[in-house]
Amino acid sequence: MTEDPVRRPVVPEATPRPGGTDDFDAHSLRAETAARFTAAAAAIDAGDLAFPLPGGGATAERFAALRAVAEDDLCLARLVEGHVDALAVLAELGGPxxxxxxxxxxxxxxxxxxxxxxxxxxxxxxxxxGLKQYCSGAHSCTHALVTARAEDGRRLFAVALTRGTYEPVEGTWRALGMAGSDTPDVRFDAAAAEPVGDVEGYVNRPGFQHGGIGVAACWLGGAHAVARSLRAAGRRGSGPHTDAHLGAVDIDLHTAGLVLEDAAAGIDADPMDRKGEARLRSLRARAFVEAVCDRTLGHVGRATGAGPLCHDRRHARDVADLTVYIRQHHAERDLADIGALVSGRDER
Incomplete structure (x- = not known):
């Protein structure tokens, strides 16, 4: 399988990469991922790890960097993506x-x-x-951008995660997939918050759509990670059926990369979405990449059988992580939105 020529950021190794022990330990995995996230955030602060803001002319580099981190470790990518997305939101909405x-x-x-x-x-x-669900990095983030319902509608707030006003609810993330992303429910109790943007400003800004494609870049990195076992089988010469699966995966992954490059070019050409194309662009890119990930999981599983899932802990984690992460896609609901948009019935 040919590799796309992407620039691969070097994520600092604060501790051994998750997946190195024999037994699954969610707490250790979470701690290891958190340590790598802390190191990555420090590298971003120092300028050693770059994620250009979307719409500034280097959006393709941003997506490629997210994909590369995800190919290395999808749980780490979930935390890094949240961090750099927050920086983009704060810049776009004039937050702190x-x-x-x-x-x-x-x-x-x-x-x-x-x-x-x-x-x-x-x-x-x-x-x-109240209670906020799906809070990735609940134990390792120092601050968060949080949506909440106010009297005048839904708003976005910047919150310092101070012990006593916020508390992760232990035991609310039971999945093996994405266990390292540390995504439990979080309970807030009169936590001081600073509004960022206007009512519904978080979802109505152009960057909301741009950021959604950044998540798809992480999914694609996860698919490349899953495909490693299939590439290895192909190099061993496992037969024509394996080659056929490898060829199908190669076409999909290559094309998905081109879709993200095209989306990045569209964002850079119209960062403020004056043409009104951002939502359809995001829906199309996310739906295509999600479908590619789903097909990759199927092809790799059918080609390699149970062996890698049972004996290769890294591959088993990659499969479990990607299976959970792509469920962030809204599936047929998003496909229906695409249909309404291209038919002209949806004017949003």
Missing amino acids: APAPGRRWGVWAAEPPGEGLTAVRGRDGRWSLS
Whole structure:
């Protein structure tokens, strides 16, 4: 399989890479990933690890860097992607300047349930209380951008994660896949919060769509990681059926890379989305990459059988991580949105 010529950032090795022990230990895996995240955030602060802001003319480099981190470690990429996405959001919406030494997350999932409520006191200060689900980096982030429901609608807030006002809820992430990403529920109790942007400003800004494609770049990196076992089987000359699966995966991964490059060029050509194309661009890119990831998981599994899943811990983790991560895609709901957009029925 030919490799796409992407620039691969070197992520500092604060500790041995997750996956090096014989037994699965979610707490150790979380700690190891957190240490690598801390090292990566420090490298970003120092300028040694670059993720250009989207729309500035180097968006393809940003996507390639995210893909490369994900190919190395998908759980680490989830934390790094959240951090650099937060930096982009703060720059776009005029939020507080991100000081060195901070590790940011973006906690914006809003599944059914209790949710998070924002209240503005008589002194004009905001506070957050309630439950937020899917908070990646809950134990390792120092700050987070968090969506919450206020009296006037949904808002985005910057929150310092101070012990006593926020608490990860242990045991709320039970999956083996993405265990290192440290994504439990988090409970807030009158946490001081600073509003970032206007009501619904987080989702209505052009960068919301740009950031969604950055997540797809991480998915693609995860697919490349899963494909390593298939490449190895191909080099051993495992037969024509393996070659056929390898050829199918090569076509998909190569084409997905081109889709992300094309999306990056579109973002750089119209960063403020004056043409109104950002949402369809994001939906198309994410849907295609998710489908490529799903097909890659299928081809690799059918070609290599149970062996790598049972005997290669790194491969088993890569498969489990990618299987969970791509479920962040909204599947048929997003496909239906694409259909409504291209038919002209959706004017959003």
